[in-house]
Amino acid sequence: MLQQFVDRFLRRAKPRHIPREQHGIDRRMVSRHAVKVCEVLQNEGYQAYVVGGAVRDLIAGIEPKDFDVATDATPEQVKPLFRRARIIGRRFRLVHVVFGSEVIETATFRAAGNGTQRTDNHGRLLQDNVFGTLHDDAVRRDFTFNALYYDPHTETVIDYHRGVADLKNRVVRIIGNPEQRFREDPVRMLRAVRFAAKLNGTIDPGTLQPISRLAPLLDNVPKSRLFDEMLKLLTCGHAMACLRQLRELNLHHGLLPLLDVIFEEPEGERFIELALERTDHRVRAGKSVSPSFLFASLLWHQVNDRWQAYRAEGEPVVPALSNAIDSVLAEQTEKLAIQRRFLADMREIWFMQPRFERRAPRYVWRLLEQPRFRAACDFLQLRAAVGEVDSVFAQWWMDLADGSETQRAKMIDELARSPSGVSDQPRKRRRRRRKPKSDVAASNQPRTEGSASNQPKTSAPAKSANTAPAATQPAPGSASAPAATPADPSPAPQPASRGEPSSES
Ligand code: ATP
Ligand code: MG
Numbered sequence: 001m002l003q004q005f006v007d008r009f010l011r012r013a014k015p016r017h018i019p020r021e022q023h024g025i026d027r028r029m030v031s032r033h034a035v036k037v038c039e040v041l042q043n044e045g046y047q048a049y050v051v052g053g054a055v056r057d058l059i060a061g062i063e064p065k066d067f068d069v070a071t072d073a074t075p076e077q078v079k080p081l082f083r084r085a086r087i088i089g090r091r092f093r094l095v096h097v098v099f100g101s102e103v104i105e106t107a108t109f110r111a112a113g114n115g116t117q118r119t120d121n122h123g124r125l126l127q128d129n130v131f132g133t134l135h136d137d138a139v140r141r142d143f144t145f146n147a148l149y150y151d152p153h154t155e156t157v158i159d160y161h162r163g164v165a166d167l168k169n170r171v172v173r174i175i176g177n178p179e180q181r182f183r184e185d186p187v188r189m190l191r192a193v194r195f196a197a198k199l200n201g202t203i204d205p206g207t208l209q210p211i212s213r214l215a216p217l218l219d220n221v222p223k224s225r226l227f228d229e230m231l232k233l234l235t236c237g238h239a240m241a242c243l244r245q246l247r248e249l250n251l252h253h254g255l256l257p258l259l260d261v262i263f264e265e266p267e268g269e270r271f272i273e274l275a276l277e278r279t280d281h282r283v284r285a286g287k288s289v290s291p292s293f294l295f296a297s298l299l300w301h302q303v304n305d306r307w308q309a310y311r312a313e314g315e316p317v318v319p320a321l322s323n324a325i326d327s328v329l330a331e332q333t334e335k336l337a338i339q340r341r342f343l344a345d346m347r348e349i350w351f352m353q354p355r356f357e358r359r360a361p362r363y364v365w366r367l368l369e370q371p372r373f374r375a376a377c378d379f380l381q382l383r384a385a386v387g388e389v390d391s392v393f394a395q396w397w398m399d400l401a402d403g404s405e406t407q408r409a410k411m412i413d414e415l416a417r418s419p420s421g422v423s424d425q426p427r428k429r430r431r432r433r434r435k436p437k438s439d440v441a442a443s444n445q446p447r448t449e450g451s452a453s454n455q456p457k458t459s460a461p462a463k464s465a466n467t468a469p470a471a472t473q474p475a476p477g478s479a480s481a482p483a484a485t486p487a488d489p490s491p492a493p494q495p496a497s498r499g500e501p502s503s504e505s
Contacts, residue, residue, distance in 0.1 A: 015138070018157040018164050025058045027155055033099040034067035035152040037106055040081050042153060046073040047134060049149035055157065056145045059167050060199055069097075069106040070137060070149065078106050109133055112140030112176075122183055122217055135160070142181070142188050143195060144173045170201025179210045186217040190229045193245045197238035212250040223337035234294055237283035239276040271301055271386045278382075292345030293375050295338055297382060302328045303350060304388075317354050325350055345372055352376035353383070356397055361412045368400070368408070377401045 027035075034050050041048035048071040054064035071078065075087045075095050084098040085106075094107040111132030132140070134149070141147040144163035151157075157164060166173050172195045174181050174188065182189055189211050196203050203211075218226065233242045246252040275297035279289050303324050310320035325347055332338065338346075349372050355363065356376070367373060377397050384394035400411055 015158045015160045016162070016164075018159050020155040023059055023150075023157045023164055025055070025150060025155070025157070027152060029058055029063075030054075030150070030152055031064075031067040031102065031104070033097075033102050034069055034104050036099075037069045037082070037097050037104045038152050041069075041071050041073055041078070041106075044073070044077075044081060046071050046077070048073075049151055049158065051149050052141075052146055055148040055150045056163075056167060058150075059145075059148070059157075059164060062198070067102075067104055069104055070109055070134075071106060072109055072134065074108050074131065078108075109137035110140055111136040122220055124184060124186065124217070124220055134158070139175060141175060142185075142191060144175055145195075147175060166204075167199070170199045171204050172196045172199070172201060172207060173204040174207045178207050179214065182210060182214050183217065186214065186221055187225060187229050189214065189218070189249075189251060190233060190246075193242055193249065193251065194229075194233050194236050194238075197241040197245060198236050200238075208249075215249065215251045218251070227337045227339070231291055234276070234298075235279065235283055235289050235291070237280050239280055240273060243276070271382060271388075272298055274385055275382055290345070290375060292342045292372075293349065293378065295342060296346040296349045296375075296379060299328055299332065299346070300350070300379075300383075318351075321351065321354060345375070348372040349376045349379050353380065356380055356389075356393075359415055361416050364400070364412050364415075374401055 030050060031054075034054070038048040038050065048069055050067055051070040052068045054067045057064040075093045078095040078097075079085045079087055082095075082097045085095050086098075087093050088096050092107075092110070094105060097104045097106055108131050111130040138147040138149070138158075138160035143166075144161035145167040146163070147159075147161055148163045148167075149158040161173075161175050172192050174192065192203050192207060192211070195201075233239065233246075236242065243252070275294065279294055282289050303321075306324035306327060307321045310323050311317065315323065329338075329343060329346075333343075348370065352367065352370060352372065353376065355367055358364075370376070377400075380389065380394045380397055383389045384391040396411070396415075400408055403411060
C-alpha cells in the first residue's frame with residue numbers, strides 16, 4: 001500500500017529546474033562531444049540531456065570520467081544522425097557515438113520496475129529493457145544524485161529527487177524503497193559505499209538500514225559484475241575508506257574471501273593498506289593503476305603465508321610458490337571472476353619475487369627483460385616498506401629499473417665485483433668476462449635512435465653465446481613463461497603452463 005503510494009508519488013513528483021547559479025556547473029567543463037550529441041538530438045526535436053555520473057561529478061567539483069547522454073530517441077533514431085555511431089548491447093540496446101578517442105554513450109530513457117518485470121526469487125531484476133519517459137528514467141536510477149539531467153542548451157539541471165541538495169550535503173540516498181531497490185540489484189549496496197567514500201559523505205540512515213541484512217544477496221550477483229564493481233571500488237581514489245565501510249556494513253563477508261582475509265589477518269593489513277594508499281594516491285594524481293598489481297597486492301599475504309608453509313614442508317622455492325598461488329587463486333576466483341589476463345600478470349609479479357634474490361649478472365639482465373619487471377619491482381618496494389625484504393636490496397632493484405642502460409650495466413657490474421652482492425648466485429666458479437675497451441667506449445656513447453631500451457649493454461655476461469638476451473627473451477605471446485636456458489641452473493617459473501594467456505598475447 002505504502003509502497004504503491006511512494007511509487008505513485010515519485011512518478012507524479014514535479015521536477016525542479018535548477019539554474020546555473022544554483023548547481024554551479026561550468027559549461028566549459030562539459031565534454032564538447034556530449035554537448036554536440038545533445039544539440040544534434042535537440043535540433044531533431046528530441047529531448048537530450050547529459051546524465052548520470054558526469055552531472056554528479058561536475059556539481060561535486062570532480063572531473064568526470066566519461067559523459068553519458070539520455071534521450072527519448074530510440075537507438076534506431078539516434079544512429080543515423082551521427083557519422084560514427086554504432087548500436088551496442090543485445091538485451092538493452094544503446095548507441096555509442098564516437099568522436100576520436102571519446103565515446104558518448106547515448107541511451108534511450110528507460111522505465112523503472114513496475115512489478116511486471118522478471119525477477120529472481122530474491123527480487124533481483126533480470127531485465128531492465130523497457131523504454132520509458134524522462135519521468136520513468138529518473139525513477140529507475142539508483143541514487144538521487146545520479147538522476148540529474150543537464151541540458152547544455154539552457155544550462156539547467158532537471159532534478160526529480162532533490163539530488164542536487166543531497167549532493168551539496170554529501171548524502172547518498174537511494175530512490176524509492178531501499179529494500180526493494182537493493183533486492184532489485186544488490187550491487188547498488190556496493191555503489192552506495194563507493195559514492196559515500198568518493199564524495200567524502202554519508203549514507204542516509206534509511207538507505208543504510210537494510211544493507212547489512214541484505215548483504216548475502218550479493219551471492220546471487222554474477223561474478224563478472226562483482227569483479228567490475230570491485231575494481232571500480234578499489235580504483236575510485238578512496239579504496240581504503242571503501243573497504244572500511246564495507247567491513248562496517250558487513251558487506252565484506254558476502255563479497256570476497258579476500259576481504260575476510262584482509263580484515264581478519266592483521267599482519268597482512270599493513271601491506272594492503274600501503275598498497276591501497278599508493279593506489280589512491282596515483283588515482284588522485286590522475287595516473288593509471290594496474291588492476292593486476294592491485295589484486296597481486298591484496299592477495300600477497302595469503303600467497304606468501306602458504307608459500308612459506310609449503311617451503312617448511314620441504315618443497316623447493318619455485319614449486320612451493322606455484323602451489324601457493326594456485327591454491328589462493330582457486331579460492332578467490334570461486335567468488336570473483338578476476339579476468340584471465342589479470343591473473344597471468346599477477347602470477348608474473350609474484351613469480352618474479354624469488355627471482356630478485358638471484359643477482360648474478362645474467363639473471364639480472366634476463367629479469368630486466370620481463371614485461372612485468374617494473375610492476376614486480378614496485379611490488380618489491382611494498383614488501384620492503386613492511387619489512388618483508390631488506391630496503392637497501394629493494395632500492396637497488398628500483399634504481400636499476402629507473403637507470404639508463406649505462407647505469408644499469410655499471411650497477412650490475414659493480415654488484416658482480418662485490419663479494420656480498422653475488423652471494424646469492426650459484427657457487428659454480430665462472431670465468432669473469434673482461435670488458436673489451438671498445439665496449440666501454442660504446443657504453444659511453446649517447447644512445448642512438450632505435451636502440452632497444454632494455455637491451456643489455458656489452459658489459460653483461462649475458463652476452464655470452466648461450467645466454468644471449470635475444471635467445472632468452474620470451475617470444476611475444478609467451479612472455480609469461482620465462483624459459484630457463486641450458487645455461488640457467490634455476491628452474492624458471494612457468495606461469496603460462498597453466499594455460500592463461502599473458503596480457504601481451
Ligand atoms: P561511475 O562512472 O563513477 O562509476 P556512474 O554513476 O556514472 O559512476 P555508471 O555505472 O557509469 O555509474 O552508471 C551511469 C548511470 O546509470 C548512473 O549514474 C545511474 O544513474 C545509472 N545506474 C548505474 N548503475 C545503476 C544501477 N545498478 N541501478 C540503477 N541505476 C544505475
Ligand atoms: Mg559513469
